[in-house]
Every structure is written in structure tokens, then in C-alpha cells.
Amino acid sequence: MSAFLPFTSLSPLELDPIFESAKSAAAAGPNAINGTIGVILDEEGYVLRLRSTKKALNLLHENEPLGYSPLAGVPEFLEAAKKLVLGSAEPIPCIASSGGTGALSVLLRLAHATGIRKVILPTPTWANHQRVITAAGLEIEEVEYLENDQPSFDALSDKLSSLTEPHIILLHACCHNPLGLDPLRKQWQKLSDALKSTEHLPLLDFAYQGLGDGVEEDVYAVRLFKDADIPCMIAWSASKNHGIYGLRTGAALVLAPLEEHVTIQQHLEIISRSIFSVAPVTGQHIVAITQEKFYDEWMQELADVRESLERKREVLAQIVPVLSDRCANAKGIFLTLPITDEQSIELQKQNIFLAPGGRLNIAGIPEGRMGELAEGLKGCVLD
Numbered sequence: 001m002s003a004f005l006p007f008t009s010l011s012p013l014e015l016d017p018i019f020e021s022a023k024s025a026a027a028a029g030p031n032a033i034n035g036t037i038g039v040i041l042d043e044e045g046y047v048l049r050l051r052s053t054k055k056a057l058n059l060l061h062e063n064e065p066l067g068y069s070p071l072a073g074v075p076e077f078l079e080a081a082k083k084l085v086l087g088s089a090e091p092i093p094c095i096a097s098s099g100g101t102g103a104l105s106v107l108l109r110l111a112h113a114t115g116i117r118k119v120i121l122p123t124p125t126w127a128n129h130q131r132v133i134t135a136a137g138l139e140i141e142e143v144e145y146l147e148n149d150q151p152s153f154d155a156l157s158d159k160l161s162s163l164t165e166p167h168i169i170l171l172h173a174c175c176h177n178p179l180g181l182d183p184l185r186k187q188w189q190k191l192s193d194a195l196k197s198t199e200h201l202p203l204l205d206f207a208y209q210g211l212g213d214g215v216e217e218d219v220y221a222v223r224l225f226k227d228a229d230i231p232c233m234i235a236w237s238a239s240k241n242h243g244i245y246g247l248r249t250g251a252a253l254v255l256a257p258l259e260e261h262v263t264i265q266q267h268l269e270i271i272s273r274s275i276f277s278v279a280p281v282t283g284q285h286i287v288a289i290t291q292e293k294f295y296d297e298w299m300q301e302l303a304d305v306r307e308s309l310e311r312k313r314e315v316l317a318q319i320v321p322v323l324s325d326r327c328a329n330a331k332g333i334f335l336t337l338p339i340t341d342e343q344s345i346e347l348q349k350q351n352i353f354l355a356p357g358g359r360l361n362i363a364g365i366p367e368g369r370m371g372e373l374a375e376g377l378k379g380c381v382l383d
């Protein structure tokens, strides 16, 4: 081996905390209660396979197109994603991406290309946001997302009115990760009114459509900004709502005045080309076929998942009353529990695994084991 050590200047990095916690849960064996990574599991602890997307995959198998798609993505997928997000396949700038993370990356780079350099990030937030933002060459300014334990845009609005330059504002469109607590509709409306008179650019991270109140209900914030003519970027993911996490399927959409559409689309395509060229196509075909042929079944399956999440929150609230407010207000697959890292390590001795910060993915726990989880948490969160 050569004596040349070209990589010694690299400093060691902390590994990804969520993937690391998932690794520990997996290493603990099939009996572990795995509330770590944000994946929806079935009663046996396997990744939930939706019947609708499975049927779409079977149809695709025979003749799966293996070539490159156009740079923007598979046209039928783009149409399906736009319909889900906007209600109709409007001709807005839109590009397929490698999951919701890819969409965030592309959109943050697009915003960077306009000259914006800073992102206002209400925290706590998904642990990967910080990395994706800095990798796009942008700086982060954090503001508090909670006030008296409830979502609030007050700190954000104060911040916005004090800024003289345009900033990106990164918000969870629904099913906040890691808190599971979303703003009320009147709070969104107030924010929308405040944004109308500014030049700040919202980026809505939309990774959980259909897992909050419903496929249509969860688009509230997107449509509110659209109806108010607020330029806005949307990072949409098909990972969770189609159960195709590893197929890396998502879309980046941009709401902007018509005269800007052509240039925005060119930028989206060239940014994508420079990061991952074209997005993977298999998941795009699955989404397109699911939406075209198995829509009703897919809607029912998402309703079933939501009901199951609700029942699980009820069990938790019943056995651990101190969590009942959190459970009553929560949307989506996550809750953040009021426990310390030491308590989390103690829980691992009982085979219960959470993501760092006390984040619990209730979609990862079989209904049949919610009682066991709740009993395990009981001592911990009451201390």
C-alpha cells in the first residue's frame, strides 16, 4: 500500500443517530420492540407491504421499463404526484427525486441558486434536516417550534419580521417528525397572512401525506399557500404512504408565477443531473400504477394504518396517563416521550428501543405489543 494517506485530514464523524438506533434494535433480535426508524411495520414486525402497491409491482414486473426516464421523471408519476399534492396535474415545475430527502436537496440547491443563503428551521425537527441544509451550502437559524409544549409560529413570525433578506422557512406540512404535533389550521392561516407581505420562501417537507388526518386533509398547508399565491417549494415523499422506502421515490414541486416556470424547471433538471442524474424509476412506476388502478384500495389501506395508529395511541394514553395529552393531539407515526437518554438506555434492557431524543415510532410497534411497550414506559416517564 502506498505511504500516501490522502484521507487522513478527514475528521471522524458521529454516525447517523436514527440509523444507529435502528441497528441496535435489529441486533437485539426479533423480540425487540422497535420504535426507532420511521418505517411502518406489520403485526409480525416486517415492513408493511400495502396490497395496492404490491399489485402495482406485480403488474409492473412483466414489462418493467429499465431505461432512463426523461430528466424530470416518469411522466405518469409526475402527474400522480401533482394530483395528490395539488388536486390536479397542473403544469408547475416538478421533478422526480430520490425520495423526500432527494427532493429537499434539489429544492434547497434551487433556492441557493436564487441567492438565498439562510434557512429558518423551527426545532426540534427531523435530525437529517441540518445535514441536508448545510450540504446545500446554506446556513441554519433555529427558532423554537414549541411554546408551552404546543406548536407555535410566534417565534418564527417574530423572526421573519426582523429579517431584511429573503430566507427559506422549512416546515413540516403534516405529521411533524419527531413531535407528532402539527400547527392548528388557524395558525397556518396566520402564518400564510404574514408570509404574503414578505419575500421569504417556504419549503414544505411533505413526507407523510395520508398518515395524519387523510390524503386530502393533510395537504391543507400546501393548498393554503397555493391559494394565497405564496411562492413555495414542496418536498414530497412516497416512501411511507406507498411503503416503498428503499425504492427512493419522491418529487420536488415548486409553486411560482407562471413566467418563472420554464427557468425553474431547467434548474431543477440540471441540479438533479448533477446530484443523481435521473431519479430511480421503479418506485415512480409503482406510484403511477397504484394511483391509476388501485386508488380506492390504497386510500382504504392508509385509513387502516391511521386507525391502527389511533388505537395504539389510545392504549398508550390509557396505560400511561401522563402521555394522554400528547397522544390525543398527535398525528402521524411519531411521538416524542419526555425521557432522558439514560432512561432510554434503561429501556433497552427491557428490549424497548427508541430513536435518540425519546422519539417513538408507534408505527413500528405491533398492536399486540403496545401494552408491553406502555408498561415498560410507565415507570420511566413517571419518574
Ligand SMILES: Cc1ncc(COP(=O)(O)O)c(C=O)c1O
Residues within 6 Å of the ligand: 038, 098, 099, 100, 101, 102, 126, 172, 177, 205, 206, 207, 237, 238, 239, 240, 245, 249, 250
Ligand atoms: C420529516 C421527514 N422528511 C423527509 C424524510 C425523507 O424521506 P425519504 O425516505 O423519502 O427520503 C423523512 C423520512 O424519514 C422525514 O421524516
